[in-house]
Structure formats: C-alpha cells, structure tokens
Amino acid sequence: MKRFLSLTLLFTLFLAACETAASxxxxxxxxxxxxxxxxxxxxxxxxxxxxxxxxxxxTEIGKSFETANPGVTVTFNFAGSQALRTQIxxxxxxxxxxxxxxxxxxxxxxxxxxxxxxxxIFLNNKLVVILPSDNPARLEALEDIAKPGIKLxxxxxxVPVGNYARQALDLMNASFGVxxxxxxxxxxxxxxxxxxxxxxxxxxxxADAGIxxxxxxxxxxxxxxxxxxxxxxxxxxxxxxxxxxxxxxxLAKVFVDYVLSAEGQATLQKWGFAPVK
Amino acid sequence: MCQFLxxxxxxxxxxxxxxxxxxxxxxxxxxxxxxxxxxxxxxYVFSEQAFKALRLSLLTSTITTISAVVFxxxxxxxxxxxxxxxKSWIELIIDLPxxxxxxxxxxxxxxxxxxxxxxxxxxxxxxxxxPFTTAAVVLAQIFVASPLYIRSARVGFSGIDQQLEEAxxxxxxxxxxxxxxxxxxxxxxxxxxxxxxxxxxxLGEFGATILFAGNLEGVTQTMPMAIYLGFERNLxxxxxxxxxxxxxxxxxxxxxxxxxxxxxx
Numbered sequence: 043m044k045r046f047l048s049l050t051l052l053f054t055l056f057l058a059a060c061e062t063a064a065s066x067x068x069x070x071x072x073x074x075x076x077x078x079x080x081x082x083x084x085x086x087x088x089x090x091x092x093x094x095x096x097x098x099x100x101t102e103i104g105k106s107f108e109t110a111n112p113g114v115t116v117t118f119n120f121a122g123s124q125a126l127r128t129q130i131x132x133x134x135x136x137x138x139x140x141x142x143x144x145x146x147x148x149x150x151x152x153x154x155x156x157x158x159x160x161x162x163i164f165l166n167n168k169l170v171v172i173l174p175s176d177n178p179a180r181l182e183a184l185e186d187i188a189k190p191g192i193k194l195x196x197x198x199x200x201v202p203v204g205n206y207a208r209q210a211l212d213l214m215n216a217s218f219g220v221x222x223x224x225x226x227x228x229x230x231x232x233x234x235x236x237x238x239x240x241x242x243x244x245x246x247x248x249a250d251a252g253i254x255x256x257x258x259x260x261x262x263x264x265x266x267x268x269x270x271x272x273x274x275x276x277x278x279x280x281x282x283x284x285x286x287x288x289x290x291x292x293l294a295k296v297f298v299d300y301v302l303s304a305e306g307q308a309t310l311q312k313w314g315f316a317p318v319k
Numbered sequence: 320m321c322q323f324l325x326x327x328x329x330x331x332x333x334x335x336x337x338x339x340x341x342x343x344x345x346x347x348x349x350x351x352x353x354x355x356x357x358x359x360x361x362x363y364v365f366s367e368q369a370f371k372a373l374r375l376s377l378l379t380s381t382i383t384t385i386s387a388v389v390f391x392x393x394x395x396x397x398x399x400x401x402x403x404x405x406k407s408w409i410e411l412i413i414d415l416p417x418x419x420x421x422x423x424x425x426x427x428x429x430x431x432x433x434x435x436x437x438x439x440x441x442x443x444x445x446x447x448x449x450p451f452t453t454a455a456v457v458l459a460q461i462f463v464a465s466p467l468y469i470r471s472a473r474v475g476f477s478g479i480d481q482q483l484e485e486a487x488x489x490x491x492x493x494x495x496x497x498x499x500x501x502x503x504x505x506x507x508x509x510x511x512x513x514x515x516x517x518x519x520x521x522l523g524e525f526g527a528t529i530l531f532a533g534n535l536e537g538v539t540q541t542m543p544m545a546i547y548l549g550f551e552r553n554l555x556x557x558x559x560x561x562x563x564x565x566x567x568x569x570x571x572x573x574x575x576x577x578x579x580x581x582x583x584x
Contacts, residue, residue, distance in 0.1 A: 124551045178434075193451065198534070200552040231451035232533025235548065243533070247435035248450045 087115045088293050089135065091126040093142035093280065094236035095167065095203065095254075098261045099313035100140065106309070107300050114293065122201040122236035130155055130285065137288040138297055140164070140280060142237075142255075143202035147281040154286065161283040164301050166316040167255045168275045169203070169210055171268040172244050179250035184268055185218050187251055188225035195240050195249040198233035203240070206276040207253040213274045241265075257314035280315075348565065355558035363559035371537040372545035372560065379456045379541065380464075380521035386457070387465035387517045392510065395469045396498055399476030400484070410473075416466045421526025424462050428531040432458070455532035456524075456539050463527050464520035468513040475509020476502055512575045519571050522564065 092100045097120045104116035119126065119136075127146040130136055131153060139156065141147045150156045173181055179192045187194060197204030211223040234240045237254050241262050244252040251268075255278065259267055282301055284294035300306050307317035363369060397403075398410060416424060430436050432449050442449065449455045479502060487497045503510075525543035532539040534548065542560050549557030 122551065128551050128554075195533070198548065198552075200548075230535065232535050232539070234534065235529070235551075246429065246433060248429070248433050 085113045085115070086290055086293055087117060088137050088290055088297055089117050089119070090138045090140065090297065091119045091121075091130065091134070091136045092138075092140040093123045093126070093202065094120050094238045095142055095257055096120065096140055096280075097238060099257070099310050099315065102313070103301060103306055103309050106305070107297060110300070111293075111296070116297070120238075122197070124200045124202070125235070135287070135289070136285050137290050137294040138282065138284050140282040140301070141202070142167070142278055142280055143205065144279060144281055145205075146202070147283065150283075150285075156283045157286050161281040162298065162302060163279045163318055164282045164298075165280045165307075165310050165318055167257050167278040167280065168316070169206055169253055169270050169278075170256045170259060171270065172241065172252050172254055172259060172262075173250065173266040173268065174244055174247040175264050175266055176247070177266055178247065181251055181268065184214070184270060184274075185222075186268075187229065187253075188218065188222055190225070190229070192229050192250040193231045193248070194226065194229040195232050195234060195243045195252045196230050197237055197240050197254075198235060201234070201236055202278065203237045203253070203255060204233065206278050209276045210253070210270060210274060213276070217274060255314075260312075260314035351558065351561055351565070355555075355562045359555050360559055360562075363553075363556045364563060366556060368536060368540075368545060369556060369560055369563075372540055372542045373563065375453070375456070375537065375540065376522055376542040379453065379460055380518050380524075382457050383460040383464055383521040384468075384514050384518045386461055387468040388510070388514055391465050391469040392472055395472035396476055396502065398469075399473045400502075413466050413469050416463055417470070421459075421463055421524065421528075422530060425459060425527035425530025428455075428459060428462060428527060433531075450531060451533045451535065451539060453532075453538055456528050456541060459527035459531045460521040460524045463524050464517045467520055468510075468517040471513025471516060472506065472510050475506035475513070478509070479505045508578050508581075512578050515571050515575045515578075519568050522567065 090100065090104070097118075100118060100120070104118060107116055108114055119129075119134075121129075123141040123143055123146040126139065127141070127149055130139060130150060139147065139150065147156065147161050151158060151161065171181075171184065171187060173179075179186075179189070181187065181189070181192065186192075196207050199205055199208060208223075208227075211226055214226075215222050231249065232243065234243065237258060240252040240254050241258050243249045245262055245265060259265055282298055284291060284298055288294045301310075302319065304319070307319050311317050394413075398406065398413075429450065431438055432442060432455075433439055434443065434448060434450060449458065483501060483505075484497060487501050492500070523543055524541070525547065528539065528541060529544060529547075534540050534544055540548075542564055546557045546560045546564070549555075549560065
C-alpha cells in the first residue's frame with residue numbers, strides 16, 4: 043500500500059514537471075487582498091465537552107453566553123465524563139471540559155491536557171433513587187432497592203454517577219446489612235453508558251428503579267423519587283477547566299468565569315445543582 | 320518520455336481516486352492492528368470479559384442466522400416465485416432495516432416490545448419480558464440482519480430458469496416438492512452466502528442492541544458493546560476484541576467470495 047501511494051505521488055510530480063517544461067510557468071503573484079475592515083465581532087466557536095448530567099443546564103448557559111457575547115457560538119458534546127476524557131486524550135479539539143468527577147479531570151491534568159491548578163469546582167450534586175411514575179415494583183423505602191427480582195438500572199462503574207452510586211451502596215451496607223450492596227447489584231439489569239440513559243430507561247418504565255443525580259429529576263418531572271439521606275449519600279463535585287490546546291484560550295476562560303458567575307450559578311441551581319458560590 | 324507518460328494519464332484518472340479511497344479503508348484497519356500488537360494482546364483476548372462477550376456474540380448471531388434461514392427462506396421464496404398483492408410493499412419493508420440507522424431499529428423495538436411498549440402488556444400477560452435479556456439481543460439482530468439473507472435468497476430463487484419450474488409442474492410436483500427438490504439445491508449458494516452475510520452483520524450489531532437490550536456482562540454485552548465501552552475504560556480490551564472481530568469477519572467474507580467465484584455461469 044505504502045509503495046503504491048508513493049508511486050502515485052511520484053507519478054503526479056512527474057506529470058507536473060512535464061507541464062512546467064511544456065509551458066513556461068506564469069509567475070504567481072500573491073493576491074494582495076484589500077485590507078479587510080477590522081470586524082467589530084469576530085465569529086468564534088467555542089467547543090465545550092460536558093458531563094451528560096449537565097445537558098439541560100449547560101444548554102441554557104450556552105444560550106445566554108452567546109447572547110452576552112455576540113459573534114460567539116458555543117457547541118456542546120454531552121456524554122459520560124469518562125467518554126469525553128477518552129475523546130480528549132485521543133485528540134479531540136476542545137476548549138473547555140466540565141466533568142462530573144475529579145478523577146477524569148485529574149487524568150487530563152496528569153496527561154498535560156489541562157494545566158496544573160486551573161481546574162475549579164463549579165457545582166455539587168448528589169444522588170437520588172428514581173422510579174417510573176406508576177412505580178411498578180411498589181418501592182417505598184430506600185431499602186426496597188434490594189428486594190429480589192426488581193429491575194435496577196445503574197450507570198456503569200466507570201461512569202462517574204455509576205461510581206458514586208456504588209460508593210453510596212458501600213455506605214448503605216453499614217445501615218442495611220453487610221450484604222445490602224451485593225443484593226442491590228444482583229438486581230442490576232443494565233450498566234448504562236451515561237446518566238441520561240439511566241433516566242431514559244426508568245422514564246420509559248423498562249426498569250423499576252435507577253440511581254441518578256438529583257439534578258436529573260428536574261428535567262424529568264414525570265419520575266417518582268426516593269431520597270437518599272445525607273449520611274448515606276455521596277456528594278459529586280464537578281470540576282471545570284479550559285484545555286491547554288484550546289485555540290480560543292481567552293474565550294474559554296471567559297466561559298469558565300461565566301459558569302462560576304452569579305448568573306451561571308443561578309442557572310445551575312435552577313436545574314437542580316447545588317452551586318458552590 | 321513525457322509523451323509516454325501523458326498517454327498513461329487516462330488510466331491514472333481511475334487509479335488515483337481509487338487509491339485514495341482504498342487508503343481510507345486500509346489505513347484505519349492497519350492502524351488498529353499495529354496498535355493492538357503488544358505483549359498484552361493475549362492477556363486481553365483471553366480475559367474473562369472478552370470471553371463472555373465473544374461467547375454471547377457467537378451464540379446470539381448463530382440463533383439469529385438460524386432464525387433468518389427458517390423464517391426467511393419461505394418469505395424469499397414467495398417473493399421470488401409467487402404473484403400477490405402488495406408484493407412490492409413487502410419488499411420495501413424488508414429492505415428498510417438495511418438502510419435504517421440501527422438506533423431507529425432499537426427505539427422501534429423498545430416502543431413495540433418494551434414493558435411499556437404497545438405490545439408490552441400482551442407480552443406481560445404471557446410472562447414475557449424482553450428488554451435487558453439475551454432474547455432482546457437476538458430480536459435486535461434479527462431485525463437488523465435477516466433482511467440481508469432474505470434479499471440474497473430472493474435473488475437466488477429469482478435467478479432460476481422459469482422453464483425448470485414449469486417442467487417440474489408438468490411432472491406433477493407440488494409447491495413443496497418444487498421448492499425442496501428443485502429450487503433449494505439450485506439456489507443453495509445464494510442461500511449460504513446470504514446466511515453468512517446475516518451472520519457477519521449480526522456479529523457487528525450494536526446500535527439497536529444498546530437501546531433495546533442494555534448492557535450487562537454475559538447477558539447482553541456483545542463484542543461490539545464491549546468494544547464501545549472498552550474504548551472509555553480499557554482501550555487494550557477494545558483493540559483486542561476489534562482485531563478478533565476483524566479476523567472473524569474477514570474469514571467469513573473470504574468464504575463468501577469463494578462461494579461466489581465457484582458459482583457456475
């Protein structure tokens with residue numbers, strides 16, 4: 043293959059040489075384009091990779107950021123933080139990364155994709171058990187998620203919310219008995235790839251219960267919930283940071299500041315997150 | 320020299336674009352192979368997760384292929400030999416899953432056969448619960464892959480000389496005898512290559528499965544699913560499984576090619 047390609051290339055060059063020999067090449071004058079008038083707003087696109095749980099809140103933040111900064115377009119890629127991290131490591135061109143877990147952000151800092159000391163925690167989130175509105179498995183209390191035979195959907199262990207859920211189950215072992223976690227995990231019928239998939243499977247009524255963030259319930263109003271008391275809950279701290287390879291470093295910083303501003307924090311709160319300021 | 324080269328130009332008009340496109344096929348696959356070759360390759364290939372995914376993939380795609388043959392052969396035969404109302408509509412419906420994005424297939428299956436789907440309550444009465452089961456994986460594969468078999472079989476049956484059929488009728492053969500003793504042997508190659516295509520497609524099914532069947536190791540996590548999720552957590556296992564899938568698919572396609580080449584006429 044390599045040989046074929048280089049042969050092709052060689053041949054093309056040869057032909058080009060023939061052309062030049064046949065007719066004297068005209069001197070190429072670089073077009074002296076008239077100085078473009080200095081634009082007041084230079085169109086820029088900011089690419090933000092954000093945890094799936096941020097879908098609704100960041101879509102709104104993006105819109106108001108665009109309004110506040112004419113000429114700027116914000117494009118989002120929402121997915122499980124672990125998936126976004128891999129995409130960044132594999133060379134995706136990204137300006138800002140907002141993760142649902144410190145682990146994914148720290149991996150990027152170690153890999154020099156994010157500069158040391160620039161990440162900031164911008165919100166807290168916690169877990170809740172969700173049920174379809176008609177509660178087909180008749181779950182009333184938190185302990186009921188260990189009832190044999192119920193269909194429980196979690197996020198996979200590598201997805202931040204899946205990891206937090208398993209941490210919370212460890213805490214619950216102390217209250218509900220040492221085999222509580224094992225009983226709950228035996229009820230898992232699917233390990234989904236991001237939190238929104240968990241919400242969708244419960245919303246559709248395919249699963250009897252799921253463990254997601256409290257913020258997810260704000261957008262999905264047709265769900266029933268079972269609270270997880272604070273002492274058994276896990277607080278998810280979301281970090282945000284501009285990427286070192288960002289081609290819009292200044293704008294990326296402005297966006298991060300906006301998320302941390304009173305306005306940005308108010309939007310996050312509206313969507314069920316606990317602001318940090 | 321230059322004169323000679325220019326005469327060759329017309330053939331390069333074909334060769335260069337073809338080469339570029341071919342490079343697009345070959346380079347990524349080669350890159351995958353190069354990256355996966357390391358001392359950990361066998362560790363990943365023989366890991367428990369890879370083994371479970373491989374076993375599930377082989378099991379489900381084999382059931383899918385058998386179902387496609389059992390239910391698809393009569394359908395293809397009818398489409399090729401009988402004249403009836405709405406035939407072209409039925410053909411269109413069969414071709415649809417081939418061009419539809421698998422995610423649409425998965426969503427459709429969920430809306431139809433999910434617990435809350437349109438037929439969910441009926442299935443519940445029969446104590447059948449499909450989502451998150453291996454049966455759901457098979458259904459998704461049949462939906463997406465069996466049209467390939469039906470298509471190939473239909474073409475195979477249509478290619479048989481009409482005079483042969485008429486002769487069989489004159490000899491007093493009934494539909495079953497005509498089908499089993501005349502058409503089946505003659506269309507055999509088309510049926511086999513269709514079955515192999517269906518098997519390969521079923522092995523690769525991903526989009527419909529993740530929506531309809533979910534992801535649980537050993538139950539619904541097929542090889543493509545393990546590759547997709549492996550990409551996020553363990554690239555090594557994703558690469559090893561990819562190489563395995565490429566090898567199996569290449570072998571199957573090679574076999575189909577051989578079949579096609581040995582076809583008479």
